[in-house]
Amino acid sequence: MRLMSTVLLGAVLAGCQQPVCGDCGPDAMPPEPAAPTETAAAPDFTNIPDWRPVDPENLLLIETQDGTVAVELSTVFAPNHAARMRDAARAGFYDGLSFYRVIDGFVVQGGRGEGEGTAALEAFPPLTREFVAPAEGVSFTPMIDPDHYTDTVGHVDGFAAGMNAAGDEVWALHCPGVMAMARDNDPDSGDAEFYIVTGQAPRYLDRNMSIFGRVIDGMEHVQAVRRGDRNIKSGVIAPEDGPDPILSMRIAADLPASERPAYEIMDTRGQAFHAAKARYRNRTHEFFYETPPAVMEACHMPAPARRLEPANASEPVTP
């Protein structure tokens, strides 16, 4: 299987990370630590492949003026909201609407500007909140690192996630790239208006929003979306000022095989991700004058994604 383009979102993985490039060849890459120890007991990686395919039914493709943004929908955290996005995308609800509220360093919000999409909304009534999900049956891989916002952080299915002290609830964290449903004060008022987090993780929103996906490719196109002024109508761009359009939203499974992009995500339960976390924490490269504390924040390492060549794309799991 050949890689057409490898996208490693977020943190330090294969690449040389120092902000200078004179010595960025393979020789200068930080050596892997001899013995990564994520937990006291050695985790069992048996039967967990390093990468897993993205189900084309969960692959949302947002066309912007700058390029295509690929989002993996979660079936764990907010399944009804993910289903809503699938339905609304398939109905063409978003095509031609706009990214109408955009605050640099916070969110790109879209889908229902003033007067936009109102008629079509009748088909998409408000949804009951999915702020947390039952932990039962969910594979949560804890991190050893502390967190300011909750008891335990870790990963679920590629998403940075939190778990409560009782261990019976999980939720996705508000890390950059996360996609969630906007709402009014009523927690059960989200319908079809979404936002994508673009800035330093606004973790205070954790457990207050229904997070249904995360960007796995094309985050640079989200960053290129035209901004509003956060002090004028909270970042809303008036229609006459020309907010960027949402050209279209599609579900990858609906595209002809020849046009359908395919991705793999590093399995956050697996050995490769485990080793990547250990490398993040243990920076032994001679570049470091001061050895950083051996800590990693949950939003520092979204699961890497890689795009496969179309010819090798697998068939949709759910056609």
Add this chain to the structure above:
Amino acid sequence: MRLMSTVLLGAVLAGCQQPVCGDCGPDAMPPEPAAPTETAAAPDFTNIPDWRPVDPENLLLIETQDGTVAVELSTVFAPNHAARMRDAARAGFYDGLSFYRVIDGFVVQGGRGEGEGTAALEAFPPLTREFVAPAEGVSFTPMIDPDHYTDTVGHVDGFAAGMNAAGDEVWALHCPGVMAMARDNDPDSGDAEFYIVTGQAPRYLDRNMSIFGRVIDGMEHVQAVRRGDRNIKSGVIAPEDGPDPILSMRIAADLPASERPAYEIMDTRGQAFHAAKARYRNRTHEFFYETPPAVMEACHMPAPARRLEPANASEPVTP
């Protein structure tokens, strides 16, 4: 004094922050808490104005294809590096060079791509590291919040900053918008190549780099700079692939008064900033279904900046 455009970078200040806008009028803004208590002892705000002007000698203006980026140079953290940027900008060193290493979610790096600027570099020999600064004489306003990377975090002159346990060293934190000098493995090898942090704060670089400034306006233009592929030469964009140019870099003091932008920064020692931090921590708005923990991370609230109308711009402090 009238405001032409108010730029509140980063965190939740005046604006309504919930990612939905149906109720974003003034009525929906979170009420200010009755009694902000930043420290056990009530801080003394006597003689500290809420805002201070930016010295035009410390105002670096970077022209990109997308717009102007305004950076305030620090005279505290890395004065020799700030002086280098002033000198190199004045010499026209950067004009026509490129943003040649750009990794989404990490940094925009520029100033000396392969073969770029080499001859002119003779005038700018490597500088001795300025990774930390003596705390003596520096006004450090501590936060009450915990931090994963150091003993105490707080603010110095608008920058999020760290302080060691002994209290004799301070340094700027690697928050989004921070501008620093790139270097090779030799800690004393930085000369004129810079980077601007664009992603989730890479705090592991704290005390390893000479931070000399931070973006106070135009971060959206930094986010619009063309990206490289982090897996190809660590994000370096080959000259034939057309990295975005640095059109020019200027020091505001050198511009005619009529063209010179002027900014004010919220004084991080003052009452307004103190209250803003308290509002960030204490979210009592009815929007919140789950009350967030009363915590603020150091990179969540860069000091707000606002641009003044040219007619009201003050004269350069150091012409």
